[in-house]
Amino acid sequence: MKKRYLSLLLIVLISFRLSAQEWVVPAENGAKLSPFAFSDSTRKAGAVLFQTNCKSCHGDPGKNNAIALVPPPPDPASAKMQGNSDGALFFKLVSGKGPMPSFKNTISSTDLWRVISYIRSFNEKYVQQIAPKSGIAGAAENVKVLLTWSKETNQVQAVISAMKEKRIQPIAGAEVKLFAKRYFGNLLIDEARNTDAQGKAIFNFPKDLPGDSAGFVQLSARLTDDAAFGEAKADTTLAVGVPTYRPPLNEQRAMWNVVQKTPIWLLLAYIFTVLAVWSFIFYVLLQIRAIYKAGINKNQDTIDS
Amino acid sequence: MSSEVNTDFLHDKRLDAIAADLLRPVGISKGFLIWMGFLTISLMGCIYAYYIQWDKGLIVTGLRDYVSWGMYIANFIFFVATSLVGMLISSVLGLIGFKWVKPIARIAEIIAVAFAAVAGLVIVSDMGRPERLPYVFMYGRIQSPILWDVTVVTTYMVLSALLYFIPLIPDLAISKGRMGHQPKWLQATYEFLSVNWNHSSYQYKILLKAVRILLILIIPTAFAIHTVTSWLLAVTLRPGWDSSIFGPYFLTGAFVAGSAAVVIMMYFVRTNYKLDKYLTVYHFDMMGKLLVLVSIVYLYFNINEFLVPAYKLKTADAIHLHELFVGEHAMLFWSVQLLGLILPIILLLFKFFRKPFPMLVISIVVLVAAWFKRYIIVVPTQENPFLPKQFVPHAWMVYQPTVIETAITMGTILLAVIIITILFKLFPVIPIWEMAEEECSGEKDKHQE
Numbered sequence: 001m002k003k004r005y006l007s008l009l010l011i012v013l014i015s016f017r018l019s020a021q022e023w024v025v026p027a028e029n030g031a032k033l034s035p036f037a038f039s040d041s042t043r044k045a046g047a048v049l050f051q052t053n054c055k056s057c058h059g060d061p062g063k064n065n066a067i068a069l070v071p072p073p074p075d076p077a078s079a080k081m082q083g084n085s086d087g088a089l090f091f092k093l094v095s096g097k098g099p100m101p102s103f104k105n106t107i108s109s110t111d112l113w114r115v116i117s118y119i120r121s122f123n124e125k126y127v128q129q130i131a132p133k134s135g136i137a138g139a140a141e142n143v144k145v146l147l148t149w150s151k152e153t154n155q156v157q158a159v160i161s162a163m164k165e166k167r168i169q170p171i172a173g174a175e176v177k178l179f180a181k182r183y184f185g186n187l188l189i190d191e192a193r194n195t196d197a198q199g200k201a202i203f204n205f206p207k208d209l210p211g212d213s214a215g216f217v218q219l220s221a222r223l224t225d226d227a228a229f230g231e232a233k234a235d236t237t238l239a240v241g242v243p244t245y246r247p248p249l250n251e252q253r254a255m256w257n258v259v260q261k262t263p264i265w266l267l268l269a270y271i272f273t274v275l276a277v278w279s280f281i282f283y284v285l286l287q288i289r290a291i292y293k294a295g296i297n298k299n300q301d302t303i304d305s
Numbered sequence: 306m307s308s309e310v311n312t313d314f315l316h317d318k319r320l321d322a323i324a325a326d327l328l329r330p331v332g333i334s335k336g337f338l339i340w341m342g343f344l345t346i347s348l349m350g351c352i353y354a355y356y357i358q359w360d361k362g363l364i365v366t367g368l369r370d371y372v373s374w375g376m377y378i379a380n381f382i383f384f385v386a387t388s389l390v391g392m393l394i395s396s397v398l399g400l401i402g403f404k405w406v407k408p409i410a411r412i413a414e415i416i417a418v419a420f421a422a423v424a425g426l427v428i429v430s431d432m433g434r435p436e437r438l439p440y441v442f443m444y445g446r447i448q449s450p451i452l453w454d455v456t457v458v459t460t461y462m463v464l465s466a467l468l469y470f471i472p473l474i475p476d477l478a479i480s481k482g483r484m485g486h487q488p489k490w491l492q493a494t495y496e497f498l499s500v501n502w503n504h505s506s507y508q509y510k511i512l513l514k515a516v517r518i519l520l521i522l523i524i525p526t527a528f529a530i531h532t533v534t535s536w537l538l539a540v541t542l543r544p545g546w547d548s549s550i551f552g553p554y555f556l557t558g559a560f561v562a563g564s565a566a567v568v569i570m571m572y573f574v575r576t577n578y579k580l581d582k583y584l585t586v587y588h589f590d591m592m593g594k595l596l597v598l599v600s601i602v603y604l605y606f607n608i609n610e611f612l613v614p615a616y617k618l619k620t621a622d623a624i625h626l627h628e629l630f631v632g633e634h635a636m637l638f639w640s641v642q643l644l645g646l647i648l649p650i651i652l653l654l655f656k657f658f659r660k661p662f663p664m665l666v667i668s669i670v671v672l673v674a675a676w677f678k679r680y681i682i683v684v685p686t687q688e689n690p691f692l693p694k695q696f697v698p699h700a701w702m703v704y705q706p707t708v709i710e711t712a713i714t715m716g717t718i719l720l721a722v723i724i725i726t727i728l729f730k731l732f733p734v735i736p737i738w739e740m741a742e743e744e745c746s747g748e749k750d751k752h753q754e
Contacts, residue, residue, distance in 0.1 A: 256448065257448070262448055263448070270453075270456075277526065287512075288474075
C-alpha cells in the first residue's frame with residue numbers, strides 16, 4: 001500500500017516537473033509574423049474569439065482571474081504572456097501544452113492572428129511587425145477553392161486556382177487540408193495533400209463518417225500557408241456521410257425531462273393518488289357541513305345551552 | 306375508537322366535574338401572556354435574523370458549494386419526523402383499540418399540526434430566492450420528489466388539522482355553556498366552530514364516520530410524507546444517502562422523535578394544568594413502553610444502515626463512515642446514537658424510568674438527539690462528494706453554521722411552540738366527551754387509577 005502511494009507521489013511530482021518545464025519555441029516559429037496588420041476590426045474579432053475559446057481558462061485580460069490549473073494559465077495582459085514574440089504566441093496556440101489545448105484544427109490561422117491582435121491590445125509598448133508578402137504576390141485575395149465529391153471513388157477533390165498575371169491559373173504545390181465539422185472542432189480528413197499541376201488535391205473520404213439525418217457533412221478545405229494565400233478556404237455541405245439520426249436527449253418522456261414529458265405511468269399515479277386522497281378529504285368536509293345542517297333544526301335540545 | 310357513542314354521559318353529573326377539570330386551563334391567563342410575550346419577543350429576534358438573510362442572501366449562512374443543505378434541511382426533516390406521531394398515536398394505536406391513547410391523542414394531533422405547518426416554512430428558510438416559491442407550482446416537475454414532498458406535506462397537514470378539529474367539535478359544544486367568564490371573542494369562536502353541534506346520535510354517527518376515514522387515510526399519507534422526505538436524499542447517489550432502506554429508516558426514526566415530543570407535552574399538561582387525574586402514571590408507563598418499542602425498531606434500522614455499508618466499505622462509503630465513526634463527526638455521531646437511542650432503550654426497560662419525571666428527562670434527551678441525528682444524516686455526506694472540485698477554499702468544504710442560521714432555525718422551533726401554546730390554551734387539550742363517555746360507561750381501562 002505504502003509503495004503504491006510512493007509511486008503515485010513520484011508520478012505526480014514528475015508530471016508536475018514536466019508541466020512546469022519551460023515552453024520552448026523553435027527559433028523559426030518564434031520569428032513568424034502576422035500576414036496582416038492588426039487593426040480595430042481584427043482586435044474586435046479577436047475579442048469575440050477570446051471570449052468563446054480562451055476566457056474560460058485565462059479569465060479577463062488584466063483581471064488576473066484565470067482558473068486554478070497547474071501550471072496556471074497566465075493572464076493575457078501579464079508580462080509572461082506579452083513577453084512572447086508574435087510567432088511564439090502563434091506557435092503556442094497551435095501546439096498547446098498540458099491543459100492548454102491546441103487550436104490547430106479548431107481555429108483558422110487567420111483567426112488565431114486576430115486573437116493575438118486582441119491579446120496585444122493589452123500591451124501599450126507593442127509595435128507590430130508585418131510579414132513581407134510572399135508566394136504569389138498580389139494574388140492572395142483571389143484564391144479560389146472548389147470542392148467536389150466523386151461518389152464512385154468516394155473521394156473529395158479540391159481544386160485551387162488564383163488570379164495570376166491577369167489570368168485564372170491553377171496553383172500547384174500548395175498544401176491543402178480537408179476538415180469535417182464535428183460538434184467540437186474540426187476533424188482532419190485523410191491527410192494534408194499538395195496540389196498537383198492542375199491545382200488538384202484528392203482526399204480519400206472514410207466510408208463510415210456519421211453525417212446528419214440526411215447524411216450531410218460540412219466540409220471545409222483550407223490552404224495551410226495562409227501567409228501566402230490569405231484566408232483561402234471553401235466550405236461546402238456534401239451528402240458524404242452516413243445518415244444518422246440521434247434523437248435529442250429530451251425527445252422522449254423521461255424521469256429527467258420537463259414536466260410536459262413526464263412518464264405516463266408517473267403522471268397517472270400522481271394524479272390518481274392526489275385525486276383519491278383529496279376526494280376523501282372533500283367528503284369529510286361535506287360531513288362537517290352535514291353536522292352543521294343536522295344541528296339547525298334540533299338546536300333547541302342542545303343539553304347545555 | 307368505538308363504532309357507537311353512548312350518549313348517556315350527557316346527562317351524568319360526572320360530565321360537569323370532568324368538563325370543569327379540563328376547561329380550567331383554557332383561557333387567557335397571566336402566565337399565558339407572559340409566556341407568549343417571551344416567545345414573541347424571541348421570535349422577533351429570529352425574524353430579524355431572517356430579514357438579514359432575505360436581504361443579503363444565503364451567504365450569511367454557513368452553506369457553501371459543498372454543503373448546500375445544512376442545518377435548515379436537517380431541521381426540516383426533524384419537523385416532518387416529529388409531526389408523524391399524530392398518525393402513530395391516533396391512527397395506529399387508536400384503531401387497534403388501545404384506550405389509553407384517548408387522553409393523549411389530541412396532544413399528538415396538536416404536535417402534528419404545528420410541526421407539519423412549520424415544516425413548510427422551514428423549507429422556505431433554506432431558499433436563497435424565497436420570492437420564487439410559486440415557481441415550485443408553476444414549473445414544478447411531477448418527476449421530482451420535491452414536488453411529491455410539497456404535495457404530501459400539504460395533505461398531511463390538512464388531514465392532521467381535520468383530525469384535530471373534528472373530534473373537538475363536541476367539546477366545543479359542551480364548553481360553550483360553561484365559559485361565562487371567558488372573553489366574548491373566545492365564546493364566539495367556540496360558537497362558530499361548534500357547527501351547531503347538539504349531541505344528537507345522528508351527529509355522533511357522522512363524526513365517527515368522518516374520523517374513521519381520516520384515521521385510515523392518514524396512515525398511508527404519513528408513511529408517504531416521511532418516505533418521500535427520505536427520498537429527497539436517497540434518490541441521489543451520495544454515500545450515506547444512497548440507501549434502499551432510507552424510507553423505513555426515516556419513518557421509524559420519526560416515531561422515536563414524535564413519541565418523545567408527546568411525552569414532553571404530556572408532562573407539561575400533567576403538571577402545569579394539574580391534570581394528573583387524566584394523564585396518569587399509567588399513561589407515562591405506556592408511552593415509555595411505546596418509546597422503547599419504536600426505539601428498538603429504529604435501532605434495528607440503524608444497524609442495517611451502518612453495518613451493511615461498513616462491511617463492504619466501498620471507497621466513498623469508507624470515507625463517509627470513517628468521518629462518522631472516528632473522524633470529524635464521531636463525537637456527535639456516538640453521542641446521538643448512545644444518548645438518543647441505546648441508553649433510552651436500556652433505561653426504559655425498567656419501570657422506574659417510565660415514571661413521569663424520568664420519562665421527561667429521557668424524552669428531552671431523545672428529542673434533542675433526534676435533531677442532531679438529522680444533522681448527522683444531512684451534513685457529513687455533502688462534505689465528501691464523489692467528484693470533489695479542485696482548489697476549493699477549505700471554508701467551502703466544511704460546514705460551520707452561523708449565528709444567523711441558528712437563530713432562524715430557533716425561530717422555526719419557537720413558531721411551532723407558539724402554535725402549540727395557542728392550541729393548548731384556547732381549547733381543551735384532553736377530549737372532554739371521550740373522557741366523560743369512558744368514565745360514565747365504566748369502560749375505563751382497569752389498570753387506570
